[in-house]
Amino acid sequence: MFRILVAFLLISISSFSQKIRVIDSYTQERIEGVEVFDVDNQKTKISNASGEVQVSLKNATSTFIFKHKDYCELTVLGQDIDKEILLKPRYEGLQSVVLSVARVAEKKQRIPEKIEIITKKEIENLSPQTSADMLANTPGVRVQKSQFGGGSPVIRGMESNRVLLVVDGVRMNNAIYRNGHLQNSITVSPFAIERAEVVFGPTSVAYGSDALGGVIHYYTKSLNYSTKLYNKNEVFYRHSTVNNEQTVAFSSSSSHKKWASFSNISYSSFDDLKMGKNRTHGYDDWGKVYKYSQNTDNKYYPTSSENKNPNIQKNTGYHQLDILQKFKLPINDAIDVVLNGQFSKSSDIPNFGKLNDEKGGDLKFAEWYYGPQQRVLVSAQTKFKDYKSLLQNGSITLAYQNILESRINRQMNSLDRTSRFEAVDVYSLNSDFYKLLTKDGNRKLFYGIELVHNDVNSTAKGETLAVNGNKILGVQSNFNADTRYPDGGSTYSSAAIYTSYRQLLDKKNTLNLGVRLTNTLLKANWNNNVAIAIPDNAIKLQNTALTGSIGYIHRPKNNDKISVVLSKGFRAPNVDDVGKIRSKSGKLTVPNTKLKPEHLYSLEAGYDKCLFDKRLKLNINTYYTLLDNYIARATSSEFGTTINYDGDVFENEAILANTNQGQAYIYGGTFGMQAEIANHLKCHMSITYTQGKSYDTHQPLSSIPPMFSNASLGWYKSKYDVILNYRMSLAKKLSDYNIIEGIDNLDETPNEEGTPAWQIVGLSSNYRITNYLKLQLQLQNIFDIHYKEFGSSISAPGRNLVAAVAYSF
Template sequence: MQRLLFILCCFSISSFAQQIRVVDAYTNKEIEGVEVENINLKKKKITNKFGLVIFKNLQSETVLSLEHQNYNNLEITYRDSDGIIFLEPTSEGLESVVLSVSRVAEKKQSIPEHIEIVARKEIDYISPQTSADLLANIPGIRVQKSQFGGGSPVIRGMESNRVLLVVDGVRMNNAIYRNGHLQNSISVSPFVLERTEVVFGPASVTYGSDALGGVVHYYTKNINYTKKLNLKNQVFYRNSTVNNEHSTSFSTQVSHQKWASLTNVSYSSFDDLKMGKNRIHGYEDWGKVYQYSQNTSKDYYSSSTINPNPNIQKNTGYHQLDLMQKFMMPIHQKIDLILNGQFSTTNDIPNFGKLNDYKNNDLKFAEWYYGPQERLFVSAQAKFKDYKSVLKNGAITLAYQNILESRINRNFGSLDRTSRFEEVDVFSLNSDFFIPMGVSKKNKLFYGLELVHNNVNSSAKGETLSFSGNKITGVTNNYIADTRYPDGGSTYSSAAIYTSYRQELSKKHIVNAGLRLTSTLLSANWNQNVSINIPNNQLRLNNMALTGSLGYIFKPYPTDKISVVLSKGFRAPNVDDVGKIRSKSGKLTVPNTGLQPEHLYSAEIGFAKNLLAYKFYFDSNIYYTLLDNYIGRAQSTEFGTSINYDGDTFEDENILANTNIGKAAIYGATVSSNWEFLKDVKINGGITYTKGISYENEEPLSSIPPLFGNISLGFYKKMFNLALNYRFSMAKKLKGYNLTEGIDNIDETPNEEGTPNWSVLNFNSNYHFSKNLRIQFQIQNILDLHYKEFASSISAPGRNLSVAVAYSF
């Protein structure tokens, strides 16, 4: 009889009560201590250690509000929750979840490395035009631009092939990532990003070669299963005045018990960029564009054209199309298969810096543009959760990437057009797993392997054009042109295994240690050489490196973290390092058949603290990096002291090659904080100092930015927010420039004296009319000041009014 009454009681409760489970969106772990409020009835409950709360008589339209100090607030209807609610961790404080360091979700307080995280909510708030613009808002990162269609992130004084770009666990860096300035970061659309994580300093144990200055890891939007068929759509549109931007994005998510899908299509159109008018730096003509070329692939003009408005930077506009498709389904009770396809393409992107080069008091180039830059990405990832044996928890990712690049140029006064084409196919396999260890399962053993193969095809053609009036009508002659990379084809392969271990000695002490063994093989072949002669027309390089890291965390209090990291990284020369031929700023870069890997030794100390009931967060990091056998550009005589290339003659010190120079050091510090000093009012900011010197020639290193930072004051409510942001950079004096390599672009500074200091003020606002409709209004560079980022060819945008609308349904 008692058993019958118990069953009837349980049945009665289940008939009128609904259970809600709250979990972490990244770790899928239950969250204790979440305040869940039934807005309709004004009733609040707290989740237990299993992440559960129980309400009675919830209706489909009942609105639930969830709050937790370490997670973003959320409002959701019971119908949309489907019984499970995913909360996203905030990007502030020690409790943030980090995905990139060990390639699995972990608490930030357990990781000694310096990490910055930008989650989806903040990405929406920043509303960047490109992913490069997103990075420029992260403390400790500076972004260089040679043209508007690009952006080269600089981390701890390193950029390009010394900074590793990763998307959804797959490295973007390939065999032709160069030393200088790279623009590939824009090929990942900001509209599809769930979060972006930046690991500062060498991360060679987990990521291998190239991860010297740091790792930028882009994570695209998550998809999850639901108990019943669920459909969510979002439309986004933005218009900006400074370059007449029109950006649109449409995404749709469909999910069910056994599958989930996400589709996104985005398109952006940018016209020529307007620079600021107010020149408080005192240089009246600096950066102004008085002449420009109207030449295109189809139009012919024999001379340059006068620009009616020199503040308009002609030949900076471009268009970009991005597509993404994700699909997830279970292939086992504990294994999910995620298929991921991404495609990005542009129209021809003018090289603004080149198109403003002068020769004999007139523009040098009639044409200089990048052909459509295309990136195709396809991956299949099997995610294991609590499986068995060595496949306990982790993922296996098989990926293919195809990258197309081209460079087309023609001088004024010439009908000879030279076109160079590059195609890179990248095949990769990543296996990343961990096993919880010890009685408490808080210790973790990480292990994995990575196999990557790059196939590079480089071709070139020379054409003598014919024209009629202002139209190009055809080709009268063909001539042989040098390829940018070896024309017989190149390959670059790497194989690596790694392991690391995290031991929680006590609640106050955590030790991390890891090792990685990497082997690389490079092969390059030349069929014909126009300007130089390569011995035996081939090159083979085989390198092996053992890298490691040792980290220690001391937490004297739950709100504090003191960390120390010692690490060794390396970068093996790629095809661009050893086989490239190019000219820039009156200097010619030629191959180096004897180039060796560069190694890095780093030490850093960090201190982070939460105060005032987690309302104030402070983070600081100091580091010292020693580069051994570092690769830089230096004078080369391997192929003679006089070389004719693309109609120009280069001699002696104007002939350079990537060379192992010796030892160099980079050191610096970053400090950032976030303080909610009044209810809903926050102030946050950061400042970064970097210094770099070559011990061999006592010359400053390239890419070392001046002191820079930002500070923001904002008012944040559930339905709207307002913020003022102040960004600044100190001057970069001439004595701080590297004048040998040409990477710092001293010719882009006024009178070649260095880059003046600058500061700009920005305003940002967001208003949620409802849970489905959001309006954003921004004013950037409010005072319309003229300035250039250090080493950039293009002037920064002037005053910009931007309006954006996002609607979900």
């Protein structure tokens, strides 16, 4: 009888007790030292080295609070307790989790490269109009704008096809990403981004070609299963006064034991942008728009019109729609499949940088706009966790992308309209895995393959319009027009294999080694050429490159990190480099069918330190980069010294081609600080300096921004926060510009003397009225300062009042 009673008591106790495992939601590593506070019993238990802890479950409403200094606090009801509890890491200090460097989750203290992490909380506080605006507030990153509907990020003096954009493990860069300024970063909605990571410096081992200046990796909402049916929805609305912005967004998260889903749809409409009125730089008329074109695709005006308010930048408004849908489905305990669909489409986007050009005393162009920019992505990602094979941990991603672009222009008082259309289909396969070589995880082997194929179709048409008064009736005749890229079609393919090895030599030292072999193949065909006769109508360029990196980390103390990275990167010429025909700022770019890859060698060193129980965090990163055989625009006479193109005549030095140069260098550094001055009061600050010149010509390199800084001081409470922001940039002198290439838009500076210095102050606040309702108010550029970001055609926004509301249910 006694045995039966003991057995009954043990069964009863076990029915109210459960062993759970606490793990990192990103790395899937078990977390030791988690405090699990039982609110009902007022008792605390600590997870062991295996991340396991026993909890007592007396009823479904029991409440448990999970706490750890490196993770976000989590409260869970007894009815929701599962075998595994996922904790999200805090995005501060050396314990931050990085997803992009090794293409799998790793602790920041094990990675030698400099990384900036943009969290969902930071995105919500910033409330950017586009993802390009989100990047503009990141330490070490500048963003150039030729028009309001765009944003070209600059990292370590490199941009466009030297900076790699990635979304959910799929590279966005394609065969027509150009040298100069690129506006594709806005095709990922900030409302769909859960986090973004910026990796500085060449990351060619994991990402291959294009990752010279760095990698910007967007991660959309991650999906997790739940023990019972879960659903959460949110609606969002925002209005901005500076451009009459109207933005609405809706998101929905649902999950169960056997599936998880996330949906997001957002729509933004922007009117013409207002610049600042306070001209502290001393140039009274710089940037003002006194005349503009009223021409549209169905309205004709032979001359420009007067702008009654020169501070309004006419022809800058546009609208954009973004849709995201993700599903996560389990195959078994070790394998999940994530299906990902993304769609982004804009309206016509006026090219403000072209529409303010002048010719013969009037505006040069009646029309110059980008047709709807459209990006479609469909991917299937299979994720492996503790799988018993070479595919132990990692993922296989199969993706398809379709990108549509177009450019339409017509000169003032002309009936000839030229339209150029680009369609790119991209097929890719990525396999990224790691294997633990020791049980304690001190030795890891990473490996993977990447296959990418780009198919580019470029077409053009010339139309002479039929006009009656101010109305365009249709087309009266057609004429031949050159395509932007080879009209016979072009392809660009790459195949790569890589491996890297990470070993914790001891508690203080870590070694990282990596190597990648990449082969690229470009084929292009020209059929009909109007302005330029290509001698060889068919070309084939094949290149092979071996790249690698060596990284070493020393941690003299737990809160210190010293890192050194030596790496080699490369970029193979793409279709844009080889075959583009384009005019800008009075210069014409022509093809170069003999272009070779450019190579990069980089040495960087970094130091991170946490003080006063992590209340003060300091970091400094410096680098020196050597570019060899680098590609830059230079004068070309291959197709003659006089060329007629789109109604303009280009002669001698005005005819350029992408050409392999000798050697050049870029060096610089970023200093950052985060401080918790008092309870709830935090300060962030960063300063970035960049310099670059050519060794052979001693000419400054393009895309080198002047020294700039970001800073913020915030009061953060559970119900509300108030943040004061400060941004500044020093001047860039005329002597620091590359005059030959013309990439940095010197003609957009006052009297072509260089970019003046500027500084602005902003204030933002968030108030959580309830757990479901949140309000946000921002006052940007409080003193209504007029300025332009370096290299930009458009003046930055003036004083802007932003109001937003978010409701979840």
